[in-house]
Each structure stands twice: as structure tokens, then as C-alpha cells.
Amino acid sequence: MASAANANLNAVRETMDVLLEISRLLNTGLDMESLSICVRLCEQGINPEALSAVIKELRKASESLKVQTQAPKELTIILSKRLCVEVV
Amino acid sequence: MATLDQKSPNVLLQSLCCRITGKSEAEVAHQFQYAVRVIGSNYAPTIERDEFLVSEKIKKELLKQRREADAALFSELHRKLQTQSVLKHRWSVLYLLLSLSEDPRKPSSRVGNYGALFAQALPRDAHSTPFYCTRPQSLALGYGERSAGLSASVGTSGISSLGVYTLNGPTPTPQSLLAGQPPQSAAGGGQPLGSRLAWTLPVSCSPSSALALPATRPLLGPPVPSTRVVRPRRDGEVSEAALVRDILYVFQGIDGKFIKMSAQDNCYKIDSKVVLCKSLRDTSSRLAELGWLHNKVRKYTDARSLDRAFGLVGQSFCASLHQELKEYYRLLSVLHSQLQVEDEQGVNVCTESSLTLRRLLVWMYDPKVRLKTLAALVDFCQGRKGGELASAVHSYGKTGDPHMRALVQHILSLVSHPILNFLYRWIYDGELEDTYHEFFVASDPNVKTDRLWHDKYSLRKSMIPSFITMDQARKVLLIGKSINFLHQVCHDRTPPAKITPASKSADTPKDAAELLSDLEGAFQEKIDAAYFDTSKYLLDVLNRNYLLLEHLQAMRRYLLLGQGDFIRHLMDLLKPELVRPATTLYQHNLTGILETAVRATNAQFDNAEILKRLDVRLLEVSPGDTGWDVFSLDYHVDGPIATVFTRECMGHYLRVFNFLWRAKRMEYTLTDIWKGQMCNAKLLKTMPELSGVLHQCHILASEMVHFIHQMQYYITFEVLECSWDELWNKVQQAQDLDHIIAAHDVFLDTIISRCLLDNNSRSLLNQLRAIFDQIIEFQSAQDSLYRSALEELTLRLQYEEKKRQREGEVGQDSGVQGNHTKDARLQEQPSIIRLLKSSPFHIFVLFSFSFFQSIVQQFLVLLMTNSDESLRFLSFRLDFNEHYRAREPRLRASLGASRGRRLSNI
Numbered sequence: 001m002a003s004a005a006n007a008n009l010n011a012v013r014e015t016m017d018v019l020l021e022i023s024r025l026l027n028t029g030l031d032m033e034s035l036s037i038c039v040r041l042c043e044q045g046i047n048p049e050a051l052s053a054v055i056k057e058l059r060k061a062s063e064s065l066k067v068q069t070q071a072p073k074e075l076t077i078i079l080s081k082r083l084c085v086e087v088v
Numbered sequence: 089m090a091t092l093d094q095k096s097p098n099v100l101l102q103s104l105c106c107r108i109t110g111k112s113e114a115e116v117a118h119q120f121q122y123a124v125r126v127i128g129s130n131y132a133p134t135i136e137r138d139e140f141l142v143s144e145k146i147k148k149e150l151l152k153q154r155r156e157a158d159a160a161l162f163s164e165l166h167r168k169l170q171t172q173s174v175l176k177h178r179w180s181v182l183y184l185l186l187s188l189s190e191d192p193r194k195p196s197s198r199v200g201n202y203g204a205l206f207a208q209a210l211p212r213d214a215h216s217t218p219f220y221c222t223r224p225q226s227l228a229l230g231y232g233e234r235s236a237g238l239s240a241s242v243g244t245s246g247i248s249s250l251g252v253y254t255l256n257g258p259t260p261t262p263q264s265l266l267a268g269q270p271p272q273s274a275a276g277g278g279q280p281l282g283s284r285l286a287w288t289l290p291v292s293c294s295p296s297s298a299l300a301l302p303a304t305r306p307l308l309g310p311p312v313p314s315t316r317v318v319r320p321r322r323d324g325e326v327s328e329a330a331l332v333r334d335i336l337y338v339f340q341g342i343d344g345k346f347i348k349m350s351a352q353d354n355c356y357k358i359d360s361k362v363v364l365c366k367s368l369r370d371t372s373s374r375l376a377e378l379g380w381l382h383n384k385v386r387k388y389t390d391a392r393s394l395d396r397a398f399g400l401v402g403q404s405f406c407a408s409l410h411q412e413l414k415e416y417y418r419l420l421s422v423l424h425s426q427l428q429v430e431d432e433q434g435v436n437v438c439t440e441s442s443l444t445l446r447r448l449l450v451w452m453y454d455p456k457v458r459l460k461t462l463a464a465l466v467d468f469c470q471g472r473k474g475g476e477l478a479s480a481v482h483s484y485g486k487t488g489d490p491h492m493r494a495l496v497q498h499i500l501s502l503v504s505h506p507i508l509n510f511l512y513r514w515i516y517d518g519e520l521e522d523t524y525h526e527f528f529v530a531s532d533p534n535v536k537t538d539r540l541w542h543d544k545y546s547l548r549k550s551m552i553p554s555f556i557t558m559d560q561a562r563k564v565l566l567i568g569k570s571i572n573f574l575h576q577v578c579h580d581r582t583p584p585a586k587i588t589p590a591s592k593s594a595d596t597p598k599d600a601a602e603l604l605s606d607l608e609g610a611f612q613e614k615i616d617a618a619y620f621d622t623s624k625y626l627l628d629v630l631n632r633n634y635l636l637l638e639h640l641q642a643m644r645r646y647l648l649l650g651q652g653d654f655i656r657h658l659m660d661l662l663k664p665e666l667v668r669p670a671t672t673l674y675q676h677n678l679t680g681i682l683e684t685a686v687r688a689t690n691a692q693f694d695n696a697e698i699l700k701r702l703d704v705r706l707l708e709v710s711p712g713d714t715g716w717d718v719f720s721l722d723y724h725v726d727g728p729i730a731t732v733f734t735r736e737c738m739g740h741y742l743r744v745f746n747f748l749w750r751a752k753r754m755e756y757t758l759t760d761i762w763k764g765q766m767c768n769a770k771l772l773k774t775m776p777e778l779s780g781v782l783h784q785c786h787i788l789a790s791e792m793v794h795f796i797h798q799m800q801y802y803i804t805f806e807v808l809e810c811s812w813d814e815l816w817n818k819v820q821q822a823q824d825l826d827h828i829i830a831a832h833d834v835f836l837d838t839i840i841s842r843c844l845l846d847n848n849s850r851s852l853l854n855q856l857r858a859i860f861d862q863i864i865e866f867q868s869a870q871d872s873l874y875r876s877a878l879e880e881l882t883l884r885l886q887y888e889e890k891k892r893q894r895e896g897e898v899g900q901d902s903g904v905q906g907n908h909t910k911d912a913r914l915q916e917q918p919s920i921i922r923l924l925k926s927s928p929f930h931i932f933v934l935f936s937f938s939f940f941q942s943i944v945q946q947f948l949v950l951l952m953t954n955s956d957e958s959l960r961f962l963s964f965r966l967d968f969n970e971h972y973r974a975r976e977p978r979l980r981a982s983l984g985a986s987r988g989r990r991l992s993n994i
Contacts, residue, residue, distance in 0.1 A: 015174045026189030042180040052187035054123040062109035
């Protein structure tokens with residue numbers, strides 16, 4: 001029983017390694033943890049298109065925040081407005 | 089971390105947000121909410137859930153970035169991933185990674201682009217003037233497509249911001265976006281400056297660079313921001329992308345927005361009201377042809393596939409067309425999904441492989457050729473079915489184009505599959521399951537079994553596929569016919585597998601295709617093998633169980649008078665019966681005589697099976713006929729044997745028998761005449777006054793004997809034996825029943841024509857008949873002559889006797905002399921009367937003598953002019969010492985002429 005669980009764990013780890021490697025190849029910019037979260041989300045049947053869109057937007061938001069520290073408020077307003085419109 | 093424990097998506101999403109933005113949960117609440125909404129509203133993926141497609145796309149992407157080694161590495165990793173069973177949605181993970189991938193050679197793509205974007209955008213946003221004015225235009229359309237998702241919003245942000253610039257006029261600001269771009273996209277980037285120029289060259293740019301016209305195509309393919317070109321909209325102008333979408337519909341035969349089926353011109357036409365540059369119009373018209381071709385093929389299959397009377401071959405033709413159409417649809421669906429992908433997130437994936445009309449033109453070239461071939465086939469096959477259809481398809485396979493040939497071959501293999509199935513069922517089982525009359529063997533259900541071989545089955549010439557030769561078709565017909573004959577007529581129930589050991593039917597169309605490719609070899613071999621086995625078996629059965637050859641010999645022996653002793657004896661026995669008038673003959677009496685004759689001669693050793701078929705038959709009696717005229721032998725045939733000895737054959741045999749029987753009777757009669765002459769010659773020597781007549785009789789008789797002997801010789805050796813030998817050889821070598829039947833027919837025909845029974849030699853036969861009649865007449869005349877002569881002789885002998893007695897008595901008693909002389913005078917009277925009576929006979933003999941000679945001469949003249957060589961030789965035999973030639977000038981002329989002709993021939 002324990003060995004089976006172990007083997008399963010190994011398989012999972014291997015899979016994750018492979019995925020990480022692919023991710024690196026494709027230059028997705030995901031680290032291990034975000035990747036694992038993404039994989040878990042995908043496994044739960046989340047639409048990858050939407051997920052990728054979310055990630056991109058998040059990145060953009062965070063980067064713009066970093067760059068545009070002087071005007072964070074405007075951006076968030078713009079973003080949230082835009083998003084609201086998009087999603088609705 | 090690596091374990092895939094089941095947390096709720098929300099928890100995961102939240103940690104993802106934290107992770108990416110690098111902030112605490114509280115700080116990302118806003119982003120988190122947004123993420124939940126996006127994901128919640130886009131739960132169902134719009135893309136195809138195909139891992140393979142995704143992995144291919146990844147590879148393509150890598151290759152496009154000139155990272156072949158990485159592509160190989162990726163395939164390796166992907167394979168490894170496939171061996172693991174941990175992930176259930178591999179495609180989705182891969183797809184995610186693909187969407188997130190970025191070209192490492194665009195170093196600042198992420199940070200720089202967005203940075204620059206926001207850097208540029210914000211000041212304008214700060215003014216907040218044109219941004220919000222332009223947004224609704226593009227955004228409002230986003231409602232239509234829910235699945236556009238956020239990726240679209242990423243794009244739209246670019247579009248709108250750029251759109252602002254271009255709408256505001258070609259400002260240098262966009263150039264800042266291109267700072268980090270490789271040079272090739274700089275060219276695309278230059279387009280907004282010369283957007284007017286771009287309008288005139290729409291095909292040269294990819295659809296992503298073409299303008300997505302919001303009015304017609306909402307959110308079409310949000311492209312890479314760097315190559316984004318926004319053209320000023322013109323009223324009525326149609327973008328290429330819109331046309332592509334339209335064309336894709338037209339490909340399936342559905343009217344598009346701009347391109348519609350024009351009923352009067354029978355082609356797809358772009359709405360003339362639509363403003364469109366000429367090259368686009370031309371290209372789309374060329375592409376639209378596919379739609380027309382598709383419609384044509386589709387219409388045919390739709391019309392036919394439900395038509396049951398169209399038959400199996402037609403059905404399989406429709407099926408093969410469907411198969412081709414399915415391939416075509418598959419291609420269309422790939423194109424569609426490509427379009428969709430472009431619509432939704434083509435940003436990252438395929439910039440260069442996006443759809444343009446020109447691309448379509450190239451990609452659709454092969455399908456177009458295929459569809460064209462199909463349409464041509466459909467045209468050509470209209471109204472054909474069965475083997476005819478296969479022929480039509482086959483004729484299209486004779487082309488030099490290897491692709492087209494392969495296509496047609498494939499269709500042909502499908503089409504011919506049912507035909508080959510029919511064929512194998514037919515040649516191996518003898519079964520004809522051809523409900524729709526598609527096979528080239530036709531069966532007539534009205535024909536009874538006795539005519540099965542001759543009439544029941546026939547070839548439907550039009551249904552013979554052109555890849556099957558006439559010879560093969562005949563063999564096929566023969567094979568199945570033989571099997572049916574065995575089953576139905578011979579009642580032979582041997583399983584077909586035993587007859588043809590190599591029987592194996594083609595089960596799949598693939599086999600059919602193989603056979604088709606090797607028509608001369610394997611197919612021919614198969615047919616030949618089945619043909620030989622079946623025919624051989626049939627002949628064996630006929631010979632073994634039904635004594636075909638024995639019956640043939642029996643015909644020769646009895647109906648063609650081959651069994652000499654039997655015929656002679658039969659004639660001896662029948663003679664008293666046959667001289668009586670035909671009306672007084674009774675069949676049972678004659679049958680009894682026949683049996684007696686059989687028992688008394690060598691015929692008794694014959695097979696009982698044959699003897700029991702031998703019978704007497706009386707022909708129709710016409711007034712004045714004697715038994716000789718109506719008598720004939722008969723041979724009963726039934727069952728399988730009757731196939732060879734058909735009713736017509738038996739009719740021929742009957743005619744030949746009657747002729748031979750008559751000739752035989754002449755010989756018999758002449759024998760009697762000769763016998764009478766020999767017996768009476770000595771007796772009548774005492775009557776010198778008769779010697780003249782008798783001499784004439786002898787001469788005439790010997791002339792007749794000569795004639796009849798030569799005739800008999802001719803009939804026996806030149807006609808019967810020669811033909812028989814030929815027939816026997818042929819029968820021994822026959823491979824199938826048809827050969828035997830044909831040989832037999834030839835045999836009968838030869839005999840009929842050589843025995844002068846056919847129409848051409850009717851005049852000859854008439855002469856011959858006259859000669860025969862003359863002989864009969866002569867016989868009766870001579871008989872009466874002899875009768876009266878012998879009567880006279882006895883009278884004379886009595887007279888002599890009495891005279892001698894009287895002379896003796898004269899010495900004894902002269903007193904009664906006066907009485908006696910009176911008596912002698914009385915006695916002498918009748919003989920004079922009789923002799924006087926015999927003088928017309930004398931005249932008759934002389935007359936018949938010359939008559940006979942003239943008939944023979946005419947006969948000879950006819951013989952000389954006959955084309956048959958053996959008949960000309962007969963004339964030499966008859967006139968061996970040129971006796972007739974000396975009397976007949978015509979004979980001389982024709983003889984000389986014919987000799988001259990022969991010399992000239994040499």
C-alpha cells in the first residue's frame with residue numbers, strides 16, 4: 001500500500017518535472033509552484049484558455065503596478081472597468 | 089507541492105494570484121475576483137480537446153522560432169508525459185503552456201511591450217478623451233462571442249489604443265512599440281503608415297494584419313500587437329478575413345454573407361453590391377468553385393443514396409463519394425478551427441499560418457482537383473449503374489496524373505467490390521444474388537431446367553465492367569452455369585469447395601483493390617482455375633454418371649447406321665412390313681421387330697441403358713406413302729444428356745437417318761435386283777427374244793449399282809467417318825460442355841450439308857431423290873418383267889411338255905390329232921400376247937435407261953459446280969471412266985472449266 005502510494009508520488013513528481021521542462025522550453029515564465037497550481041486547476045477541468053488569459057492579465061497588472069507605481073490607482077480603475085465590461 | 093491534492097479551484101486560483109503578483113491574499117482580492125469571473129464564465133473550452141493537435145502546434149511554434157533542437161526535446165518530453173497516467177487533461181495543461189509561451193528572441197516582449205504600452209497608453213488615458221470614445225466600437229461587439237474571453241481583451245486593448253493613433257492620423261508613436269521587434273515584423277509595422285497602399289495589396293498581408301471589420305466580423309483574430317494594422321473603415325468594404333469566413337461556408341455549399349449561389353448563372357458569385365478590390369474578388373471566385381463542385385457531388389450522393397433501385401454498386405459508389413466528401417469536410421473543419429483559434433487567441437500561436445485567401449488557394453488546390461475529378465465522375469456516371477458504372481469509373485482511371493489515378497483507383501476498388509462479390513458468389517457457389525440487375529450475368533427465371541444450359545443464363549453486355557475482358561466474362565458465365573447445371577440438372581450435390589479447391593471470396597474492398605491491380609495475373613488465374621476445375625468436374629459427372637460419350641457413340645451406331653449388321657438385319661425383318669401402305673403400320677409391331685433385330689445382332693452387347701432408349705418412330709403419313717417413307721429409328725434423350733442432344737439436334741439426326749435409311753434401302757433394293765437377275769439369267773436364256781431387254785436391264789442395274797456404291801462410299805467415308813473422327817477428337821479434348829456442344833453442332837451441320845440436306849444443295853438432293861425413285865421404279869418394273877417372263881417360261885415349258893407328249897401320242901393315236909393341234913394353237917396364243925405385252929416394258933426399260941442417265945448427268949453437272957471439294961471428288965468417282973462426260977457436253981465444258989480453274993489456282 002505504502003509502495004503504491006510512493007510509486008504514485010514518484011509518478012507525480014516525474015510528471016511535474018516533465019511539465020516544468022516543457023514550460024521552460026516554451027518560456028512560459030511559470031515557476032514550479034504556479035505551474036503545479038495551474039496543473040491542478042487544469043486537472044479539475046478549468047478551461048486552459050481562460051486560465052492563460054487570467055495569468056497574462058495578472059502578470060500585466062503586477063508589472064504595470066511595478067512600473068507605474070506612481071499611478072496605481074488609475075490603472076486598477078481602468079483594469080477593473082475594462083474587465084467588467086469584458087466579462088459582462 | 090507536487091502532489092495533486094484536491095483543493096477547490098477558488099483556493100488554487102487565489103494562491104495563483106498571490107504567486108504571480110507576489111502580494112498577499114488581501115492585496116490580490118480584486119484580481120482574484122476578476123479571475124474567478126473570467127474562469128467561471130469561460131468554463132467550457134472552445135478549442136478542440138485534442139492533445140495531438142496541441143502538441144503539434146507547440147512543435148510548430150518551436151520550429152517557427154528556429155529551435156529545432158527544442159522541438160525534438162519537446163517531443164521527447166511529450167512522449168514521456170504520455171507514459172505517465174497522472175494527468176487526465178494533458179491537452180489542457182499543454183494548451184495552457186502553449187498559450188503562455190513566449191519567443192525568447194523577443195527579449196522585452198513581456199515587460200517591454202506592456203511597459204511601453206502602458207507607458208504610452210496611460211498619458212492618453214489620463215486625458216481620457218479618445219480612448220473611451222473608441223472603445224465601445226470594438227467592445228460592444230464582444231458581447232456576441234462569449235468565448236472571446238480575456239485574450240480578446242488583451243488584444244482589444246492593443247487594437248483600440250492603436251486604433252486611436254491611426255484614426256488620429258499616422259503618428260510616429262506606434263514606432264515605439266516596434267523598438268524590440270525583429271526586422272521582419274517591422275515591415276508589417278510599416279503598414280499603418282502606408283495603409284492606403286495596403287488596401288490595394290490585401291492578399292499579400294496576413295489576415296491578422298488585415299482589418300477586422302467590426303461591422304461584419306466581431307473580434308476577428310486579435311493579432312499580435314506589433315503587426316496590428318488598423319485600416320480606416322470604408323463603407324461597404326469587405327475585409328479579406330470576412331471573405332475567408334464566407335468562403336469557408338461556401339466550401340460546404342452554404343451561402344455566405346457576400347458570396348451567394350446565383351441561380352441563373354449556376355455558380356457562386358460575390359454580391360455585386362459589395363465593394364471589393366478585383367484581386368480579392370477573383371481569388372474568392374476561384375475558391376468558390378469548390379463550393380459548386382461540392383454541391384454537385386453532394387447532390388448526386390443525396391439523390392442516389394436513398395434510391396434502393398440504384399443497386400449495390402451504385403450504393404458503394406455513393407459511399408466512396410461520401411468518404412471523399414468526409415475527407416473534404418475534415419479539412420474544412422480544420423480550417424474552421426484554425427479560424428476560430430485565430431479569432432480567439434491567435435495572438436500567440438499562429439501569426440504566419442493564419443488564413444488568407446491566397447493561402448486557401450494553395451491549400452485548397454489539391455482538394456479542388458479531387459473534387460473536380462469527383463464531379464466529372466458524377467457527371468459521367470449519371471444514369472449508369474452496376475457494371476456500367478464500374479466501367480465508367482474505370483475509364484477515368486486511365487490518366488497520367490498519379491493522384492487522380494490513385495483517387496479513381498480507390499473509388500473503383502470500392503465500386504467493384506460488390507461486383508467482385510457477385511462474381512465470387514457466382515463462380516464458387518453458382519448463386520446469383522443480383523436484385524438490381526447489376527451483374528453481367530443475367531438469369532431468366534422463366535426458363536425450365538431442360539433449357540438451362542442454353543437459355544437460362546446470358547451475358548449482359550452493357551454490364552461487363554471494362555476491366556473484365558469478354559473472354560473472362562464468358563468464362564465466368566460458364567463457370568456459374570456449370571455449377572447450376574450440376575445442381576439443377578445433374579442433381580449433383582457436391583459442395584462447391586470440392587469442385588474448386590481454391591475457392592476463396594474477396595471479403596474486403598482491399599482484396600478487390602489488389603485484384604484490380606493485378607487483373608492479368610491473379611484475377612485471370614482465379615477465373616481460369618475455377619473454370620478448369622468446374623468444367624472438368626462437370627464433364628466427369630456427365631461422362632461417368634450420364635454416359636455422355638456412350639450416347640454419342642450410340643447415335644453414331646444406330647441413328648447414323650454405323651452398326652452394319654444390325655441395320656441390315658433390321659431391314660431384312662422390316663421389309664415385309666414396310667412395303668405395305670403406311671396407314672397399316674403399327675408402332676408396336678415395329679418395336680417388336682426392332683427388339684428382335686437387337687437380340688439377333690451385335691447390338692445386344694450394348695449397354696442396356698442405351699438400348700432401352702432406342703425406339704421406332706413413324707413420321708406423319710401422307711396419302712400414298714409406304715412404310716419405307718414413314719419409318720425411322722428414334723433415340724430418347726432426357727436429363728443432362730438432352731443438353732447436348734437438343735430437340736433441334738434430334739431433328740437433324742432424324743433427317744440424316746431418313747436420308748441414310750433411303751440410301752441404304754437403295755443398296756438393299758439393288759441387291760435384290762441383282763439377285764433376281766442372277767437367278768433368272770439362266771432360266772431366261774431359253775427365250776432369246778428377251779435377251780435384248782434383259783441385257784438393257786443388266787446394264788442399267790449395274791450402272792445403278794455403281795452409282796449407289798459410290799454414293800454409299802461417299803456417305804460412309806467422306807462424310808460420316810471423317811466428321812465423326814473430328815468430333816471424337818474434339819470431344820476428347822473438350823474443356824467444357826460448351827466445347828462438346830459446339831463440336832457436336834459442327835458435326836451435325838457438316839453431316840447435314842454433306843448429305844445434301846441443307847438448303848444449298850436442294851437441287852442436288854432432288855436429283856438424287858429422282859435417281860432413288862428411278863431405282864425403285866426399275867425394281868418394280870423388272871420384277872413384273874421377270875414375273876411375266878417366268879410365267880411365259882412355265883407356259884412354254886408346259887407347251888413343250890405337251891408337245892412332246894403329243895408327239896408321243898401321235899405315234900400311238902393319230903385320231904385325236906386334230907383336237908390337239910387346235911389345243912396347241914390355243915396354248916401358243918397367251919405367250920404371244922404376253923410377249924406383246926412385254927414390248928411396252930422393253931420401251932419402258934429403254935426410256936428409264938435414258939432417263940436415269942440424264943438424271944445422273946444432271947447430278948454430275950451439279951456436283952461439278954458445287955463448292956464442296958468432297959462432292960467434286962464424288963463426281964470423279966461416279967464418272968471414273970468418263971462415260972457420262974462423253975455423252976454430256978455440259979459436263980465436258982464444266983469439267984474443263986473447273987480443271988482450268990484449278991490449274992490457275994495452282
